[in-house]
Amino acid sequence: MKNTAEASTDLARRRVAMALPLLGGGLLGLGGAAWGAAPVQQRSSRFLMGTQVDIAAEGAEPARLSAALDAAYVEMTRLADMMSRYRPTSPVCAIGLAAGLQPVVVPAELMQVMLAAQALSRQTGGAFDMTVGALKAWRFDLGQVEKPNDQLLNRQIKLVNYRRLILNEEAGSAYLMEPGMALDLGGIAKLPILQAGMQVLADAGIRNALINGGGDVFYRGTWQGRPWRIGLRDPRQPQRLLGALELEGEGLLASSGDYERGYFSPDGQRQHHILDPRSGRPTQGPHGLSLLARGRHAVQALNGLGAAIMVGGMAAGRRQIEANSGLEGLIVDHDGSVWQSPGMAQGLRRRRA
Structure with a gap:
């Protein structure tokens, strides 16, 4: 059996995020920095919370921008360790x-x-x-x-x-209350941690920034004066995109899926890391989903909801999304069918056009 460090490294290689930031035709998180005359831009990637966390930011002098990115990673690491x-x-x-x-x-x-x-x-x-x-x-x-x-x-x-x-x-x-009980905050801790990193950037005066943590994407402002472009992977074929969204202002695109981390298929039955609290076994509902909320309260609207929909199923997920006028969503069910809220469908159509 592998030790934890080896397993974490393999996990980083295997993980495929449903939401994929697209910058200038390339993928965010390949390392390096892009320096323009104005404004200055930086990109950075580090391994955190069992996945790759990417930051792209622009709009400050190089030294202040670098310091802000470093401080964001320090804060996210502190909370992730906690x-x-x-x-x-x-x-x-x-x-x-x-x-x-x-x-x-x-x-x-x-x-x-x-x-x-x-x-x-x-x-x-x-x-x-x-x-x-x-x-x-x-x-x-x-x-x-x-x-x-x-x-x-x-x-x-x-x-x-x-x-x-x-x-x-x-x-x-x-x-x-009982010996043997234990907590797993994997379905609800990541968004507040990423949000804390974005807050560090905001406090440093960085108005244009994006943080992508394994498919959960916080965005603020714009990139090179244009909206952020974020592609949505197809859970049925993770190598292709369902489409892309153009987003600006402030918000969060959060994704969940049974393809995101290690899984195995003994006897042809797929076993994955999203567990149903009622049965103790992997969920049998949607393959994946993406949820979009805009504004400063996006985390409160979305946090943990993706995991709950993976357990509760397509019908319950649709009801929760449709009941919240500020929420958009896309769900790929276990049979391969795709449902989109009107706002999500419009955003993806506009991008394809």
Whole structure:
């Protein structure tokens, strides 16, 4: 079995993002920097949160731009370390170690993410549940190629229950009520972490920037005076694009899919990393989806919703998207059918035209 570092490196090679920023005909994240007379532009890529995180920014003198990009990565790394279930010293691991014993005082940033996760769990009737960390039999991060034993999974699924996570906002503490319970914030921590990186750039006066974390794309302003171009991969054939969107101003395009990370297919049945909290097994719903929200509150609108739709299915996803007038979406279902909200379809048609 591979060690964690080797597995993380392989994961970076395998991961295919549904949302793909396109800059000047090339792909964001190939390294290097492009220097124009005005404005100055920089691109940078680093491995973080099990994926490649890319930043493109422009509009400041080179030294200030470089410092801002470095500071954004430092802040994102700090938060990623805090919210990781793979770092033995993280507060998330501490909560699991103290399960059934005592509450654990947690940083304010982590508390806010967990409160948002609890709210989404209630909203979706448990289709999203951060206590899926108890399903330790699944180890896609370590190159797993065999299905876990059913008896082991059946024992672990009994420990998945968001209602048995007690969050005391006044005391700043979190308590898992049963030994063996554990948290996995993979479906809800990444967007706040990427948002924090974008906030660092904004605080440094960078008005035009994009951060892409494995297909979750924050954008602000424009690129070379034109809208950002972001292509949407086809989950059925990840080497091709369904189309591209032109976006400017401020917003977020978030993607989820069963093709994004390591998976295997024993006996012809596809096993992937998005787990259904109700069964303890990989979801059988959509292959992938992209959600678009504009404005400063995009994270609140989208965070965790992609994972919930992957569990809840196409019909529930459509209802959630259509009920929110500020939300656009595209869903590719398990049978290959594609549904798009009117705004998403219009954006993709306009780009193809």
